[in-house]
Amino acid sequence: MKLKQLEYHLSSIEPFKNPKILLEQYVTPAHIAACMLHHIQSENEDITGKMVADLGCGAGCLTIGSALLDAAQVYGFEIDTEALEVFQENVEEFEVPQIETVQCDVRNIPSRFDKFFDTVIMNPPFGTKHNAGIDMEFLEVGVRLSKNAVYSLHKTSTRNHVIKHAKTLGREVEVVAELKYNLPATYKFHKKKSVDIEVDLIKILV
Ligand SMILES: C[S@@+](CC[C@H](N)C(=O)[O-])C[C@H]1O[C@@H](n2cnc3c(N)ncnc32)[C@H](O)[C@@H]1O
Numbered sequence: 001m002k003l004k005q006l007e008y009h010l011s012s013i014e015p016f017k018n019p020k021i022l023l024e025q026y027v028t029p030a031h032i033a034a035c036m037l038h039h040i041q042s043e044n045e046d047i048t049g050k051m052v053a054d055l056g057c058g059a060g061c062l063t064i065g066s067a068l069l070d071a072a073q074v075y076g077f078e079i080d081t082e083a084l085e086v087f088q089e090n091v092e093e094f095e096v097p098q099i100e101t102v103q104c105d106v107r108n109i110p111s112r113f114d115k116f117f118d119t120v121i122m123n124p125p126f127g128t129k130h131n132a133g134i135d136m137e138f139l140e141v142g143v144r145l146s147k148n149a150v151y152s153l154h155k156t157s158t159r160n161h162v163i164k165h166a167k168t169l170g171r172e173v174e175v176v177a178e179l180k181y182n183l184p185a186t187y188k189f190h191k192k193k194s195v196d197i198e199v200d201l202i203k204i205l206v
Pocket residue numbers: 023024025026027028055056057058059060061062077078079080083104105106107122123124125
């Protein structure tokens with residue numbers, strides 16, 4: 001599927017109905033999600049025919065996008081039941097059969113999923129809401145679950161920290177794309193209509 005076509009499909013995904021700031025519930029914009037998934041498939045062939053996990057799947061754009069790119073199976077892991085309700089509605093709209101969901105804290109995913117997936121993808125909470133370090137915990141879980149590669153979005157301003165943390169896990173980080181993430185106002189305290197955030201798409205080989 002072409003990039004524009006993927007972006008078109010993902011732009012119709014319904015967002016969180018009642019976004020929760022403490023869980024950092026921001027939808028990945030369709031353009032960013034499409035670029036991320038298209039890059040992972042076209043440059044690395046890490047989605048089509050693969051077992052994929054999406055950590056913190058929210059309303060489902062990365063999970064559904066992976067299914068549209070013909071992943072063998074995609075598991076979305078998410079802590080919030082309300083988010084999973086919207087996720088299910090979105091999955092029904094797209095009629096993508098190869099999707100499973102697991103409601104849990106990503107940090108407690110059971111060990112039966114260790115090395116169960118070829119590819120782990122995520123747009124994790126960045127750890128800015130009284131949950132410092134959660135982005136690194138998500139990465140660690142990604143490395144545990146994957147037998148090939150982990151792809152994740154991180155604020156460019158935290159690049160050195162991400163690289164250092166990966167080193168402590170004995171892993172190298174490759175910055176595979178630099179993207180500008182246009183975040184529309186989601187919460188009441190957002191005064192501007194939208195803000196631009198620079199993000200890295202990183203890859204960790206497992
Ligand atoms: C930045 S949003 C990304 C949502 C979705 N993947 C997307 O790309 O639009 C982060 C997601 O992680 C979920 N989340 C936050 N903490 C979590 C945890 N400890 N375990 C599982 N999911 C969590 C949030 O509820 C939210 O859906």
